[in-house]
Amino acid sequence: MFCSLPKPAAGDHADLSALFGAVATTMEAPSPTNSLASADSEALRAYSHAKQSLARQVQTLQDVCRRSGNEVRSAACRELLAKLAEDRFTLAVVGQFKRGKSSLMNALLGCEVLPIGVLPVTSAITVLRFGPTERLLVTRKAAQFPEEASVSRLSEYVTETGNPGNRKGISAVYVELPHPFLRRGLEFVDTPGVGSAVEANTATTYEFLPKCDAVVFVTSGETPFTSAEKEFLRDIREHLRKVFVVVNKVDLLAPEDREQLLRYLEASLREHVDAADLKCFPVSSRQALEAKLSGNGAGLSASGLPALEEALGRFLATERQAVLLEAIADKALRLCSEELREARAFRHLRVQAGAHPPGDAEVASQFAALRQQHVARVKELEQQVQRQLRAEIATRWEAFASAETPALERELEAELAERTKDQAVTALHWTALRVRNRLKEDVQRWWAAQQAELEQTIAEVGAASVQALWQETAALVDRLSETATVEEPVVESPAERRTLGVSWLPLGRVRWDPELPTGLKPLPLRLCRKKVRERLVGQLAGCLDNAGHLVQTTCERSLEHAVHALKTGLGDRTDRLENRARAAASGGKTAGGGRDESQAELTALRDQLLQSLGRAAPxxxxxxxxxxxxxxxxxxxxxxxxxxxxxxxxxxxxxxxxxxxxxxxxxxxxxxxxxxxxxxxxxxxxxxxxxxxxxxxxxxxxxxxxxxxxxxxxxxxxxxxxxxxxxxGREPGESLSxxxxxxxxxxxxxxxxxxxxxxxxxxxxxxxxxxxxxxxxxxxxxxxxxxxxxxxxxxxxxxxxxxxxxxxxxxxxxxxxxxxxxxxxxxxxxxxxxxxxxxxxxxxxxxxxxxxxxxxxxxxxxxxx
Ligand SMILES: Nc1nc2c(ncn2[C@@H]2O[C@H](COP(=O)(O)OP(=O)(O)OP(=O)(O)O)[C@@H](O)[C@H]2O)c(=O)[nH]1
Ligand SMILES: [Mg+2]
Ligand SMILES: [Zn+2]
Ligand SMILES: [Zn+2]
Structure with missing residues (x-):
């Protein structure tokens, strides 16, 4: 149900701010529903007009980025376009751990789909979205395609018990449900609680924040609005304007305390978060779900959920569209400002080239120096990460190997016990095979469990260096174009985040071919059982060593690949910037982008985006x-x-x-x-x-x-x-100049x-x-x-x-x-x-x-x- 929205301004660029503004007022005073049908279609027209015009702007931006050869930025534009086209809206439920986020979502949906519990539970991003039948899709960080599973297995992927600290490296789990609440492209997202002992959970949620279009912030009646929560809410507000605040577990409070709590909360929000516009909803998710499941209407209204449902419903039907456009315009603006800053640097460089002798040689030599520096720094980074990895794997392997040895010995005994009728050499063969297989399975499982933590190590050791490497290239361009001193007042564009991400290569085969003295081979096993056993057990250590070596080399080769990817990425970017810089320095005719019209286009685009966001152009x-x-x-x-x-x-x-x-x-x-x-x-x-x-x-x-x-x-x-x-008024004879x-x-x-x-x-x-x-x-x-x-x-x-x-x-x-x-x-x-x-x-x-x-x-x- 749409409330009436204004017609967009005539012309190419519909003014989103009018749309935002109007929607905000309809929120406060829902318009009477007399001429619903026409209001509906008018609102739709206004929305789709604004959406089309925003899409055109993002497309233009994508073209400019592609022309200037910036793949990362143009991919980001593509993602924004996809979001617009699908009308995808991401509403996430966030908060400190154990405030009842998952419970609240279950209550809203009226079914127990998400796992809840007393200890920290949710460990991975869980996206609920519409689908004609129930199904579960699991996407992993390293894999290209999602895995499909049954919804009943959800807790194996998203809970602290099934997937502690997200060791399984899951990037998101999608739960598709045929639920009316999820229609029209809504992604309703459960996030891990922040601030618990499990640090990975906090990181997961923080990383997800920029992808949200609006959030429901959950605090609870027992511990209302702690200072950590205040800080978290402030962080949220940096990314998002639309936030619903829910105080959960109000069933734990006496009715008179509830009133007092609400007043306290609203005052705190005003004072600490500069968020007087945020409304608080007292809710008992537990009561609400119970009431819904047992069809108890009175219990449901007592739970406080209906008020939240109504606000969310109204928001999703009307304001959501404006918020989506605004959020996308915001993201596009960021990208546009980054690109503009670069284009401007080249423009500046080119204009300067007019006053100085052609700086081509100078530019070339500066870039050559930068490349040389890159080579040295990347080498250093690789060695540093490698040292750290080696040490870490060695300790982990030691622990694994000492636990594994008795298991392998048992495997060995069991096989020998079954083979009493065989010749010694045959028994040896089959036993070796069985032990090898057992070891292979255990190592695979162990290795999968290590990966996430090793990735963490790599990220920690390498993050700063990688970031510095990327920034140096940009800094060189700034230096060359003397724009280092140029202030860019648009939007603080966050530095592109680069990490040394590894994708693990598969482990190879574990080799183990124990030998017997030639004299023993043809004997029946029962005659030399003890000798064969000793022989095998004696060589077990060698088998484990082989496997340990395999893990080390696989790890090193994976790292090599990652470093290679980093080198290629850096090299491409340096080439691209050097080409543009040299073209600019030699005063004109640029090959591949960096032209003035790009800058004019970007400036215009930025101003349009700013205007549609209702902000002044700088x-x-x-x-x-x-x-x-x-x-x-x-x-x-x-x-x-x-x-x-x-x-x-x-x-x-x-x-x-x-x-x-x-x-x-x-x-x-x-x-x-x-x-x-x-x-x-x-x-x-x-x-x-x-x-x-x-x-x-x-x-x-x-x-x-x-x-x-x-x-x-x-x-x-x-x-x-x-x-x-x-x-x-002039007479025909008079001159008309x-x-x-x-x-x-x-x-x-x-x-x-x-x-x-x-x-x-x-x-x-x-x-x-x-x-x-x-x-x-x-x-x-x-x-x-x-x-x-x-x-x-x-x-x-x-x-x-x-x-x-x-x-x-x-x-x-x-x-x-x-x-x-x-x-x-x-x-x-x-x-x-x-x-x-x-x-x-x-x-x-x-x-x-x-x-x-x-x-x-x-x-x-x-x-x-
Ligand atoms: N009394 C009461 N308990 C609740 C309510 N909602 C949730 N709980 C309990 O609070 C605990 C935590 O609930 P969850 O939904 O798992 O909390 P969460 O915020 O998703 O937790 P994490 O995912 O670990 O961050 C569980 O034991 C719930 O039963 C409520 O409205 N009232
Ligand atoms: Mg949870
Ligand atoms: Zn003139
Ligand atoms: Zn002249």
Missing amino acids: ADTPAPARSADGSGSRPEPVQSLEALDLQRALSTRGCPVCDALEKVAFDFYTRFQYELSTSADAQRAFADEAGLCALHAWQLAGVSSPQGMSRGYPLWAERAAEVVTKLR FAQLACSTEKCRVCELLRESAATVLARVAEFLQSAEGREAYERSQGLCLRHLEGLLGRLADGDCRGFLLSHAARRLAETAEDMRSYALKHDAIRRALVNRDERDAYLRALVHLVGARNLCVPWGEQEE
Whole structure:
């Protein structure tokens, strides 16, 4: 049953916040059910519209991630899409151990499906979901396919007795039931209690939290809201907004105490968890289940469960959808911010490449150093883990072997006892076989039980190093692009979690081929029974040693595989980042992603997600020392040019003045687009000036998000509308000029800024040329573009220097022409391999020097191919 929801806003991006908001109000005051049918379908339409638009956004994000080659992130997007498509909603019951979580779920379902008990019980994630018939699916961490089992065996997998500390390495158990409560994609999840002596249980539940869309938090009447519970609830709130608080076992309290307890709890929630919006439900799960099973209506209402059921039911029918969308939008936002941060680093690197000499070699050598470091560190990590594993297996094996020896001896005796009629050699053969088989079975069982704990060891020893290895690569990119100092105000993106996960290889065969002295072999066993027995028992130790060795080598080989996987993963990632970094450093045409439009796309996407979540978009770029009133303290352009190193700037293959201006413009846009989208003053001034000139308007658009543009431009458009309205009164003969609506290049503030900056740079060049080293550097350089050369000549009184510059330019242009001709010739003659670097980029150099650098002449943010 849906309550009425608003129609989504027209346009591509339905505003989820409207949906969230409306749903929240319907929660407080359920709408009257007069026109149920139409409200229903309208709500459905609104929901599916919002869902489609969110799906499109996640898809876009997935495309961007795939283009940039980030498999992990694009897989995460795929998972979000699947969740949207299936309309899967995960509601988990969480709490400290023994508060009655499993009992509560049984009470809600009205049947005893989940195991409960006095000692800590639940040890693995147990997912109840809808299925046409009852069935149990068990997924293990190491296995690819789930195992199917009967529901009656549930406790073998999910309880502390059947599966202590989750030693069986179960990732989740799915219980499919034909229960109406579970319809419409609900996953109702029982989790192990946190805070018990079994630490693995706490970890399991914490790991599961990010996958939940809402939770029921269970505390109990005997020990209401301990400080550990407060902390846990705070942790939960970091991931989730929607939480139901249940106080279970209220049957243990006198009625008057219940009231008092509730008041205390609500006050505590307000005070400690900043969660005044959370409602508490007093419940007795025990009474409720008993009442349901015996059909006792009065008992059921006394248990307090119906109030919770109603709230949950209402939530699942209405609010749940909005919560699902919100949760998914939240997760998408996280991914988007991570990707954006990376894209931005590359963009920055590329823009910088304009001002410095092509850093390709430098980038390559830094990456080479990183690779070398990786090799050493991985080796170290492997040795460290191996040492630890060896030691641990040795102790465990010792314990196993000493317990196993008597069992094997018994096996041996039993077989010999049955074989009195055989020849000694035959008896030996069969006995050895039987002992080997027994040992094989025991070792397999023992080994399966060790795995989870060994994995724990590996994780503990290796976690920090693995994490550091991954982070170093990202840090290098940051360093190269100098974005290490860039604050990323979007969402704190959690570092990608990497571990050294092992998948165990199968144990091989245990070998044991005991020998008898040749003389004994043909004798009947009854004549030499004692000797044969001694012989076999004497060689048992060797048999066990073989098995121990097998375990050690299997373990080491499994570790090798894991390390190999780590190396490949690291290597792939390093390759990917290096390719992008080098493409960026050599100033443009990137191979495989990292293009500006990705960044624009991501920024837009992030803003859409933020807006649908009802949050404001942050600054898109580093906005150092932004004044609090938002008026903006724009640093003087001249200041940002002061750091310009002319010696270096002259070693580019483009025009050093153009390059410097490009950087000035970029810095301006990144600051200005933020100002324009947030400050009303800036918008007014912008409208007064009629915006920017056509070229610069498009360049600004190239680095802005649609959201930012949509906030910054309306005032200007409205001004224009006013002016056009006034023009209506003109007589046909009068001139109808729109001149005042257009921003001329004289008035354009970017043009102005670039003129000032060009003057500054040219003055510096002129001064530089007065020195011998300046002349020398210029002599070797490609020189300035014609436009800037003209400006430079205008500031030089010295005829000698002018002559030098002019002949330099003439020579360079002639050389470029020659290079282009020979490039074309070699191509025509199919001698492409002979083309040299000068010839390859001659046409580009020609363009830059004839008309100026590309980024000063065309709108930014366009496809660069
Ligand atoms: N008196 C009373 N006892 C209850 C109630 N609900 C559960 N219990 C008891 O509390 C104990 C723990 O219940 P479980 O449902 O196993 O608790 P749990 O939170 O799932 O425990 P773990 O899975 O170990 O974290 C059992 O002995 C239940 O019988 C209740 O409403 N009243
Ligand atoms: Mg339980
Ligand atoms: Zn230039
Ligand atoms: Zn302009």
